[in-house]
Amino acid sequence: MNVDDIDILCDKETALLTNTKLAGYLVEKVDYKESAKFKSYYGKFLIEGIGVEIMGDWQILDAKQTWSKMYVADADSITHVQIGTLSIPVTKISLELELFARMGRWTAYQKLRKQVDKVPAQQGLFWQKKPFNEKPLPQAQ
Known part of the structure; x- marks a missing residue:
């Protein structure tokens, strides 16, 4: 399996904190975002050429159109x-x-x-x- 980037799963507070802690690497500010399939505090960073995606309080809309629990990597x-x-x-x-x-x-x-x-x-x-x-x-x- 090839790895294209690093996904970081965390809670809302940690996700928002990355905006200041990783400010020098910011590509897309962590903020609440909702798409057709996902909702979370999401943002992107580029650290030494490696893409890093932050997902805080991440939820997935499944095939039954039900939102999952919040995933926070507890x-x-x-x-x-x-x-x-x-x-x-x-x-x-x-x-x-x-x-x-x-x-x-x-x-x-x-x-x-x-x-x-x-x-x-x-x-x-x-x-x-x-x-x-x-x-x-x-x-x-």
Whole structure:
């Protein structure tokens, strides 16, 4: 899988704070935005040539035309990956899969699911005991 940018999922306050903390990298100011499929405190930054998208209190409109809960990357939805002496908080793969499914992005869902299935030792780092929506996640085919 190729990575084009970095998506940062956070709450409203953190999203708005990035306007001042990352002001020198600002491409699109973080502000409340609503589209046909999403609503959040959204903005863009460019840091050393890498695009960074901020999404605070992010919600997704699903195929049933229902807005999801607010996604904020709270303690239950993140894990930490150790790189050298640096501990980096990242969203659990179970959340990434849930988000792809909610958005109807089945190709991305299947790519990620297959990637995780290839490396069984990593599964324990990312899978939580029960999915966020209390229903089993669909299996990639």
